[in-house]
Amino acid sequence: MRKAATTTSYVPPTTSTTTTSEPVPPSSSSFINSVTNFIRNLHKAKGLREPRKYEDYNREAKDLFVTDAGEGFTVQLNKIIGQTAQHEFGLSHSVFVGGSGMRPPDYTTTVSFANKTTNLLSQIQLPHYIHFFMLKRKFLNEKLTTEVNYANANNNLIAKADYSERDYVIDAQYDLEKGKFQISYMQSVLPFLQLGCSGFYRTSDRVSGLSTCVRYQPTKEAIVTGEAKVSGPLSQANTYNLKASYYQQVGVDTFLCTEATYDVSERTLNFIYGFQQLFQQAKFRVTASQDFNIKASFDIMPTMSTNINTSIDANPAKSEYKFGVSIQIN
Secondary structure, eight states, X not given: OOOOOOOOOOOOOOOOOOOOOOOOOOOHHHHHHHHHHHXXXXXXXXXXXXXXXXXXXXXXXXXXXXXXXXXXXXXXXXXXXXXXXXXXXXXXXXXXXOSSSSOOOEEEEEEEEEOSSEEEXXXXXXXXXXXXXXXXXXXXXXXXXXXXXXXXXXTEEEXXXXXXXXXXEEEEEEXXXXXEEEEEEEEEEETTEEEEEEEEEETTTTEEEEEEXXXXXXXXXXXXXXXXXEEEXXXXXXXXXXXXXXXXXXXXXXXXXXXXXXXXXXXXXXXEEEEEEEXXXXXXXXXXXXXXXXXXXXXXXXXXXEEEEEEEEEETTTTEEEEEEEEEEO
């Protein structure tokens, strides 16, 4: 048997020509995509700190500075009248004596109820009959928090709401008396950096404002914060303010803080210095400003259920001195 002959056809070689093109510059969309991918990688790494609300961006400095230097003598009794694994009922009664001028004592009674998602508080002050009511409720697996405050003294109602995720917080509030609406946003950008912005509008005097803040925390012991704010009526010149603070833990129980505020319009610079020392059952804080206004507060807990606070507010330039004592018994 003879095999069939196979024929192969000749295919001429093809010549390919390569064209050189100029490099294409990166577009804005590619830059946005790279930034988005960078943020997603940070989220996957879970290295971002949980952000706080805008009003608490410098909470450490606010807690260290003495701003609540009281006057007179206050005794407060707190009692939990019912407590279970899900609910808690509390009753508080306080008496205040002293203050500016001769006046009768103030009596305040507070009733509170709290569970995992609800917090209710009702407070009555006599003899002026000032009633304060607060209701706080959490929704969406505690991501959304709403709060309503009412005071009959000025017939004022304040409504608040904030929604928080692992890397950002949005909060808003409305003040009925001032006609003020405010909304804020706080974002964790890096594990050590948080940025925020806030805006408000007040219908009572047609004043609006915008502000932005930064919170830089390279270590657990050091925190640097800054804020820039502009506000004013719509038809007049605005007011510009800059604020910066530095918080440092210099020892196991020793803390220092410095805050500077600069008014761009008036070109004035103010400084506040704070010091805090913790003891085994006591806490000492002192705050001094550049005009030698000194405020000091000393808290001591002789027992686990008793706290005694002594505070003083001294302004030698104006010869003004205030002294207060508060006793709280749980």
